Amino acid sequence: MVKMVTLRERMIRFLQEAPEKVLKYKTFVVGGPRDYFKEVVRSETNLKKWQRIYEQGGLISEAIDCYPLFTLSKGYQFVGEDEALRKQVQDWAEGFDFSGEIWQLMVEALVK
Numbered sequence: 001m002v003k004m005v006t007l008r009e010r011m012i013r014f015l016q017e018a019p020e021k022v023l024k025y026k027t028f029v030v031g032g033p034r035d036y037f038k039e040v041v042r043s044e045t046n047l048k049k050w051q052r053i054y055e056q057g058g059l060i061s062e063a064i065d066c067y068p069l070f071t072l073s074k075g076y077q078f079v080g081e082d083e084a085l086r087k088q089v090q091d092w093a094e095g096f097d098f099s100g101e102i103w104q105l106m107v108e109a110l111v112k
Contacts, residue, residue, distance in 0.1 A: 047112055054111045068106040072099050 054061045076099070080086045 064110050068103040
């Protein structure tokens with residue numbers, strides 16, 4: 001008769017072995033400082049995949065939406081020394097959904 005191993009027993013074994021397994025792994029830095037400024041090439045299929053995952057909703061899209069939600073939750077204020085220019089920019093921003101546009105730009109920057 002074959003004894004079935006429960007998930008609990010497997011987790012206990014894994015956690016007991018974990019310190020030895022962790023010690024044999026090492027982290028290596030690949031490349032140099034020039035890699036930070038290297039152009040990232042993204043394929044069209046990857047972009048569509050990430051956009052589809054976001055549009056499906058759920059935990060991932062909620063996590064992505066946290067960025068604009070946190071940034072825009074208290075509103076925004078235009079600051080500058082030129083009062084007339086500041087008023088002009090404020091009127092321009094009130095002419096359309098400025099917060100909605102900023103939200104969309106932040107989401108697209110993370111998804112695409």
